[in-house]
Amino acid sequence: MKTTRTPVAAAPRRHRTLAPFAFLAPFLIPFVLFTLVPVGYAFWQSLHKTERRGGTFGRAETVFAGFQQYADVMAEPFFVDSLIRVALFGLVQIPVMLALALTLALLLDSAVARLKRFFRLVYFVPYGIPGVVAALMWAFLYDPQLSPVVDLLRSAQVDVDLLGPDAILWSIGNVVTWTYTGYNMLIMYAALQAVPADLGEAARVDGAGAWTIALRIKVPVIRPALVLTGVFSLIGTFQLFTEPQVFRAISTSVTSTYTPNLAAYSLAAGDHYSEAAALSVLLAVATFALSFLFLRFTARRQG
Amino acid sequence: MTLLTRTEGAHAPATTRPRRGPALSSVPVLVFMALVAGYMLLPVYWLLIAATKSQSDLVTTAGLLPADWHLGENLTALFSQQDGIYLRWLGNSLAYAGAGAAVGTLLAAMAGYALAVYQFKGREAIFSVILGGVLVPATALALPLFLLFAEVDATNTFWSVFLPSVVSPFGVYLSRIFAAASIPDEVIEAARIDGAGEWTIFRTIALRLMSPALVTVFLFQFVVIWNNFLLPLIMLQDDRLYPVTLGLFTWQSQTSRAPELQTLTLVGALVSVVPIVITFLLLQRYWRAGLAAGAVKS
Numbered sequence: 001m002k003t004t005r006t007p008v009a010a011a012p013r014r015h016r017t018l019a020p021f022a023f024l025a026p027f028l029i030p031f032v033l034f035t036l037v038p039v040g041y042a043f044w045q046s047l048h049k050t051e052r053r054g055g056t057f058g059r060a061e062t063v064f065a066g067f068q069q070y071a072d073v074m075a076e077p078f079f080v081d082s083l084i085r086v087a088l089f090g091l092v093q094i095p096v097m098l099a100l101a102l103t104l105a106l107l108l109d110s111a112v113a114r115l116k117r118f119f120r121l122v123y124f125v126p127y128g129i130p131g132v133v134a135a136l137m138w139a140f141l142y143d144p145q146l147s148p149v150v151d152l153l154r155s156a157q158v159d160v161d162l163l164g165p166d167a168i169l170w171s172i173g174n175v176v177t178w179t180y181t182g183y184n185m186l187i188m189y190a191a192l193q194a195v196p197a198d199l200g201e202a203a204r205v206d207g208a209g210a211w212t213i214a215l216r217i218k219v220p221v222i223r224p225a226l227v228l229t230g231v232f233s234l235i236g237t238f239q240l241f242t243e244p245q246v247f248r249a250i251s252t253s254v255t256s257t258y259t260p261n262l263a264a265y266s267l268a269a270g271d272h273y274s275e276a277a278a279l280s281v282l283l284a285v286a287t288f289a290l291s292f293l294f295l296r297f298t299a300r301r302q303g
Numbered sequence: 304m305t306l307l308t309r310t311e312g313a314h315a316p317a318t319t320r321p322r323r324g325p326a327l328s329s330v331p332v333l334v335f336m337a338l339v340a341g342y343m344l345l346p347v348y349w350l351l352i353a354a355t356k357s358q359s360d361l362v363t364t365a366g367l368l369p370a371d372w373h374l375g376e377n378l379t380a381l382f383s384q385q386d387g388i389y390l391r392w393l394g395n396s397l398a399y400a401g402a403g404a405a406v407g408t409l410l411a412a413m414a415g416y417a418l419a420v421y422q423f424k425g426r427e428a429i430f431s432v433i434l435g436g437v438l439v440p441a442t443a444l445a446l447p448l449f450l451l452f453a454e455v456d457a458t459n460t461f462w463s464v465f466l467p468s469v470v471s472p473f474g475v476y477l478s479r480i481f482a483a484a485s486i487p488d489e490v491i492e493a494a495r496i497d498g499a500g501e502w503t504i505f506r507t508i509a510l511r512l513m514s515p516a517l518v519t520v521f522l523f524q525f526v527v528i529w530n531n532f533l534l535p536l537i538m539l540q541d542d543r544l545y546p547v548t549l550g551l552f553t554w555q556s557q558t559s560r561a562p563e564l565q566t567l568t569l570v571g572a573l574v575s576v577v578p579i580v581i582t583f584l585l586l587q588r589y590w591r592a593g594l595a596a597g598a599v600k601s
Contacts, residue, residue, distance in 0.1 A: 019501040023417035024429065027410040027475060034467040035436050038447035045450055104339065107332060115333070121584060122340045125347065128583040130530040132548040133572045136555055137346040140353070140569070141366075148349065148366030182343065239442040242532045249556035261442055265537070268446055276446055284443045291438065 039284070046070065046278035069278035078257035079279075085169065086259055090237040093173040098229055101181050105188035106214045120189070123182035131179060135246035138175045143250065163251040172243045180236070184229045191225035192218060227298045231291045238287045241265070347576075354573040358566045377570040384567055391543060392550035393575065396529060398461075399546055403468040404525040408517055411471050415478020416509050420491060430479070436472035445533040452538065463538040464546070468528045474520040481516030482509065519589045522582075529579060547575045 049065040073079055104123060108116055126134065141147050142162040153160060162171045195218055203213050219226075241261040248254045257263035260283050267276035352369055353361060354377060360370040381389050418430055448467050452458045486509055494504045510517075535549045542553065554568045 017423065020417040020421035020423045020426075022501075023413045023421075023505070027414035027470075028429075030410070030466065030470050031433065031436065031472065034448065034470050035439060035444065035472070036432075038444055038451050039439070041451050041454075042447035045447075100339070104336070107336060115336075119336050119340060122343055124583075125580060126343055128526070128580045129347075129576050130532070130548050130579075132530075132532050132552050133576055134346070136551060136568060136572055137350050139555070141346060141349060145362060146366060151366070178343070178346070235438070235440050239440045241442055245532075245536075246552060246555070249552075249558075261533075264446055265533070268449065268537070273450060277450065280443060280446045284439070287440065287443070288438065 042277045042280050045274060046281050049274045065274070069274045070282065073275050073278050073282065078255075078263050079260075082257055082260045082263055086237055086240055089169060089173060089240070090234065092170075093176060094230070094233045094237060096173075097177045097181050098184060098226070098233065100177070101184035101229070102188055102219070102226070104181070104185045105192060106218065108185070108189055109192045109218070110210060110214070120186075123185055125182070126179050127183040129179070131242040132246060134179050135175055135243045138171070138178070139247060139250050142171055163247070163253060165253040168247065168251055168253040172240075172247065175243050176236075176240075180233070184233070187229055188222055188225050191222035195221045223298075227295065230298070231294055234290055234294060235287055238283065238290070350569060350573050350576075354570045356566070358563055361566060361569075374570075377566055378574075381567050381570045381574065388542065389547075389550065389567075389571055389574075392545050392547040395544060396546040396548070396575075399465055399468060399531075399535075400525050400528040403465055403528045404521050407469040407471045407474060407524045408521045410469060411474030411478045411520055412482075412510065412513060412517055413505070414475045415480075416482045416486075416505055416513070418475070418479045419482035420486065420488075420509075433472045433475050436470075437476060441527070441531065442533050445537050448534065449537045458538050459540045459544070460538075461544055464531075464535050464544070467534065468524075468531065471520070471524045471527075474524055477516065477520050477523075478513065481513050485512045485516065515589075518586070522586055522589055526579070526583075547571070551575065 046069050047064060047066060048062050049069060051061055051063050104119075108120055129137075141149050144150050144161065144163075147162075150160075150162065160167060162168075199217055199221070200213050203217055208216070239261055240259045244254050244258045244262055245265075248256070248258075256266040260279065264276050264279040264283065267273075267279060349366060352367060355372055355374040356364065356370050357373040357376070360373070364370040414433075418426060444467070448463075449458060452463045457463055490508060490512075491504055494508060499507075529546075530548065531546070532548050532552070535544075535546050536552075539545060539549065542550065545553070551568055551571050554564045554571065558565045558568065
């Protein structure tokens with residue numbers, strides 16, 4: 001920042017052209033080092049593998065292997081399994097969560113002011129709780145020995161193992177829904193604040209009911225916010241890690257390759273760095289492509 | 304860049320606002336909203352109750368009803384476990400998230416200010432790359448970061464978790480919007496005529512004008528770092544460097560061998576959540592401001 005401190009009379013023009021870069025550099029240097037370089041390095045690593053020459057005690061050498069790691073990873077049964085699992089998860093959990101969030105946002109936007117503040121506060125509380133802690137709490141609530149929820153279900157003659165292989169995916173879905181509904185609701189609610197009040201007023205004069213106004217007028221106006229929550233949810237789903245990782249400690253139903261991200265972590269933990277890098281790159285590309293397609297798709301429907 | 308000119312949603316709306324549309328507060332609606340509120344509060348309520356129970360009561364008494372009051376004993380046990388390592392974890396979390404968010408906010412403010420105020424070649428190109436960074440999820444970066452830090456033997460250090468945390472492309476995006484909205488060009492011109500240097504203008508004028516917005520940026524990043532799990536999980540082996548989330552996770556994964564850790568995990572979870580929930584509720588309007596600006600993006 002030294003250059004910008006010299007008296008302005010010295011060479012003001014030149015200093016002003018340098019100033020923006022002086023302001024940008026402190027951000028750009030760590031940004032390049034800890035965001036761009038890792039992405040590039042992961043790609044480079046994914047194209048190489050470590051080989052031992054001359055038997056078990058030979059020297060380890062890094063050799064170029066092209067896309068072999070990618071082929072290896074994609075040939076593993078867990079690759080397709082984990083992808084199908086998160087896709088199924090996303091198909092069910094995202095619509096349920098966003099529908100709930102939208103309903104709450106619309107209700108909050110029209111309800112009486114006094115209770116509005118209270119409900120908004122309560123719905124947002126889960127987002128303030130770290131994902132690990134949320135998963136821990138729900139893990140206890142699913143535990144057959146400790147859970148009041150399981151007790152309640154049992155008294156209603158419903159015997160379900162919430163941590164069993166059939167239910168665990170939806171038990172995880174519940175944790176994610178619980179954590180992020182309020183966050184998504186707040187994005188939608190904030191967008192609703194920008195809807196001009198006279199828009200609803202005019203429709204009301206024309207005799208439109210509350211629900212008609214909500215669905216026909218408010219929802220189309222906040223489309224950008226809805227698309228945004230959709231993209232964020234999609235990215236989150238494909239990166240699913242924390243909740244299944246916490247549940248692994250208490251349930252054998254969650255395998256070490258349950259989600260793609262968990263599989264990448266397990267590969268790295270087992271020193272298969274090249275395969276882990278390849279899987280990370282695949283996952284990042286897939287996430288990016290899906291978000292892009294989703295944006296294109298929703299943009300086209302808008303006309 | 305029309306998206307950057309639309310900023311009215313970026314500020315917390317006034318608290319009193321004319322009611323929009325007919326009220327929906329009929330009885331079924333209130334019942335529905337109360338039920339959802341119950342769902343949101345159930346785990347928190349359960350945690351509050353469970354934290355006051357002894358290990359044996361935890362298993363034998365009804366989950367949603369209080370039993371004998373053991374919170375004091377539980378807290379003592381929590382803070383004395385492994386020579387008070389829990390307090391260390393809390394301190395680590397505070398250092399990672401507090402210092403990380405503070406440094407990150409300053410860097411984001413400077414970058415956002417530069418992008419909003421100066422005209423220079425490559426400005427939009429740089430901004431596009433930074434926006435691309437918003438779309439790269441932190442979990443996707445954790446593994447590559449580990450490989451990179453391993454290359455220079457820097458894993459399992461404080462810096463391996465701290466340094467990547469200070470980068471906040473979303474903070475730059477917000478700062479640019481806020482800087483464009485809150486710093487008039489005339490003010491900067493006037494300061495230049497008075498002979499103020501560029502850095503002085505930023506420090507004395509821009510920072511002050513942007514400060515409400517920077518609280519939002521700080522809060523966002525604080526929570527993101529506080530909640531970060533994968534990066535410390537991958538980077539750290541030394542449990543004295545753990546943030547509190549990772550510490551609680553390791554306790555929980557040991558409960559099958561050491562059941563007494565169950566109570567400690569619960570009380571620890573409660574203690575770790577209390578400060579953040581309070582800050583969160585107190586500063587709620589800043590959140591809404593940030594989220595509103597985020598919603599303008601697409």
